[in-house]
Amino acid sequence: MNLRKLLSLFLSVALCMNLLVVPGFAMKTDSNLTNKYEAESSSGGENKASPSEADKDTDVDIPEKVEEDKGDKGDTDDKGDKGDTGDTGEVKEEASALDPVEDKSTLSDSSLADHIVISQVYGGGGNNGCIWKSDFIELYNPTDEAVDIDGWSIQWLAGNEFGSSKIQLTNLSGTIEAGGYYLIKEADGSNKDAPELPEPDAEGSINMSGTGGAAALSKSSVRLTGKDDENFVDLVGISTTAKEYETEATSAMSNSTAAIRKDPAVDTDNNKADFKIGKPEPHNSSYEEGGGTLPGETKCKTPTATPAAGPVLKDTPLTFSTETSDAVIEYNTESKDADEWITYSSDSGLMIDEPVTYYVRAVKEGLEASEIAEFSYTIREAGKVMTIKDVLELGQNTKDVTVTGELSYLTTTYGNPVLQSEIDGSQYSIYIYGAAPDGARVGDILEISGDYQIRYGMPQITSTKDKAKIAVKQDEATIPPVKYTISQIKAMAGTADIEKSGLINRVVLIEDVKLGKLNTSGSTPVTDATGKIDIYQAAPYPEGVEEGETVDLTAMIGRYNQTIQLYTGTEEKNGFPVYYVKNDNKPPVITLGTYIDARPEQAYPISVQVRDNVGVASVEVLFGPSEDAQEKSLSMTFNQDTNNYEAVIPAENFVKGRRPYTLNSKQKIKPVWKQ
Incomplete structure (x- = not known):
């Protein structure tokens, strides 16, 4: 009743x-x-979904190293289209991390550091286009004596100021020898195949930003109060994200670049002058100058290609890279067993103008040759409208893609569209890092053009400004949210080729969810009878809804690197309750x-x-x-x-x-x- x-x-x-x-x-x-429309039910007996089960069961970022109010990295502060900030996989560096530097005799005594310095910062670990699997911070001892760092800490400020409770610490121990390095490993990303760091000297779990923030070194394990704190040792601020820095912050990093001290012995107290942006080359306490090869490296790293294999537009530029420093890349278009190989350089000017397969390897004297990578390309028609399923098969950073699908959800408080389609009995979804066209309503068929990327583990279309239109107006949605439990959603993390599966970005209905403390800028926990999951930057609860209440929750499944999480939109933008209160009496x-x-x-x-x-x-x-x-x-x-x-x-x-x-x-x- x-x-x-x-x-x-x-x-x-x-x-x-x-x-x-x-x-x-x-x-x-x-x-x-x-609800505005009834939800279909998922299979209740299985905790793991696959594409073929899409109609029976269950993206965006939401990637991943889950950020609980860490003041940085989060992809869904989307105010429409912000432009493409994804990494291209091509390392654009100011200079090699270990390039020769000017003669120290020409430097003033005040420029030569008399303390441990932060020599390198890398936050793109495990992300798309990454060089290493993990984030890291590197220290260097430019003095003539070993320095005991027991009780010290590295402090990641992200975009916060000194004194913030959001500053994260990794405690340090041991000794840094004169002229020696010290490597601090932080959080891993979702790219499980990315290279491991050299053996770290200390380990933490800080989820650093791939583009910017600030790192400080302290002689204490207590948060620093400022640069005048008696325990303050060193500080580097990176990009406009940093609120704290020495004189000026450095330029921004990327998934394939790090902030690197130009000369590890020099500290002028000006981050912009002291640091460059270049290829990350971590060094631990075992590193010896002049080796040219990282510790433990016996085989060249397998080359990668940009764009990755798949359909591309005619005359798309092609580049190759390897993580092995100073390795030579060779390629051919015949076979893995070809007798003749061509030496690749960044000036090769390779263009894909017909269907082709490239066979690529890396070689370096003293190391075993890499595995031979195979990259196959086909030519797609410019401007052709593609299904979501076909888009998900594209390579990373594919330009000028037009996708069509039904507008199923407007997620985040900015109303970023989620498109879905039923294809061959399975459901496919994609998140749009941009705005819906004017007048679009849930249920309409949209066509949106932009660049296809997998950002922090979440497939999406970016750079969509003024490239979205309503193809067909529909009175109501035809693809309802699929019912899932929280345990079923979290089990998706183990799905093979999850980026292509259509599971990420799916719109779901979770019944009987207990709401946790609302955090619109970080993570909001919610639970059901099967488990707990976070909503990233949750939309505000509606009038009268409070922590502890039970609701039926309509949300989008997102991913941040290896972590599955949820995104929510607002009732105003979607036209139906996102948090549907059970037993309402208000x-x-x-x-x-x-x-x-x-x-x-x-x-x-x-x-x-x-x-x-x-x-x-x-x-x-x-x-x-x-x-x-x-x-x-x-x-x-x-x-x-x-x-x-x-x-x-x-x-x-x-x-x-x-x-x-x-x-x-x-x-x-x-x-x-x-x-």
Whole structure:
């Protein structure tokens, strides 16, 4: 037996003219007791989903090393399109990390460091286009004596200032020999095949940003209060993200570059002058100068290609790279056993103008040759509209892609579109790092152009500004959210080729979810009977909804590197409750906007905001000559542009000749329950 809310708003408006009579108004609403569309159910017996099970079971970033209010890296502060900040996989460096430097005799004594310095910072570990599997921070001892660092700490400020409780620490121990390095390993990314670091001297779990932030070295394991703290040793601020730095911050890093001290013995207290952006080359305490090869390296690293294999536009530039320093890359287009190999250089100017397969290897004297990589390309038609399934088969950083699908969800508070399609009995989804076209509603078929990327483990279309259109208007969505439990969703992390599976970015319905403490800038925990999962940068709870309440949650499955998490949108943008409250007993909240003076024989517009924790099905305004005589009613229409309910009282209801009077504005809500 369903309950329906009957809400009355009694409103009297101040009258300012003689011979004016404004009727009293009452408003009633019917609460929406069901979601906009019913959800399909997933298979309940399995905790692991595959593409072929898409219609039975269950992206975006949401990648990954889960950030719990760490003040950095998070991809969904999307205000429409921000441009493509993804890494291309091509290392653009100012110089090699170990290039010769100027003669120290020309430097002032004050430039030569007399303390341990931060010599290198890399935050792209395990991300797309990464060089190493893990983030790391490297220290160097430029002094003539060994330095005991027991009790010291490296402190990652991210985009915070000294004194912030969000600063993360990794404790250090041991000794750094004179002229020696010290390697601190931090969090891994999702690229499990990326190279391991040389054996670290200390390990932490800090999830560093791939582009910027700040790192400080302290003689204590207590958070530094500033550069004047007695335990302060060194600081490097990277890119505009950094709030703390020495004089000026460095340029930004990327997934394939690090901030590297130009000369590890020099510290002028100006990060921009002391550091360059280049290929990360970590050194641990076992490193010896002049080796030219990292410790433990016996075989060249297998080359990678940009773009990766798959359909490309004709005349797409092709580049190769390897993580082995100073290795020579060779290629041919015949076979792995070809007799003749061509030496590759960045000036080779390779272009893909026909279907072709490249066989590529890396060689270096003193090392075993790499495995032979195989990259096959086909030519796709420019401007051709592709299905989501076909887009997911593309290589990383594929340019000028147009995808079509049904708009199933608008996620984040900015309303980033999620497109879905049913293809060959399976469901495929993709997240759009940009804005929906004007006027788009859930259910419409969209065509959106941009670049295809896998950012922090989440497939998406980027660089979409002014490249989205509505292909077909539909009255309602045809692909409902699929029902899942939290344990089923988290089990997706083990799915093979998950980026191509269509599971990431899927729109799901999770029933009987208990809401945790809301954190719109970090992670909000939610639980069901099967487990716990985080919503990243959760949309605000609706009016009256609080921590601890039980809801049916409609969300998008996201991924941040190896971590599965959720993203939510808002009811205003989606047109249906995202947090659908169970056992609701709270009345709607009605807010009257500005109003105008009524005039004889003129229509009277009225606009109100009606908010409810389970949504509003309809709103009706009751009116008459007084609060006790409201014999007329008028249905109000929802305006999706203003998010208000609106109606116009016809002019014939405003009668001349009545005695003028003035009333104070007042508003009363009177819920009446009925079966």
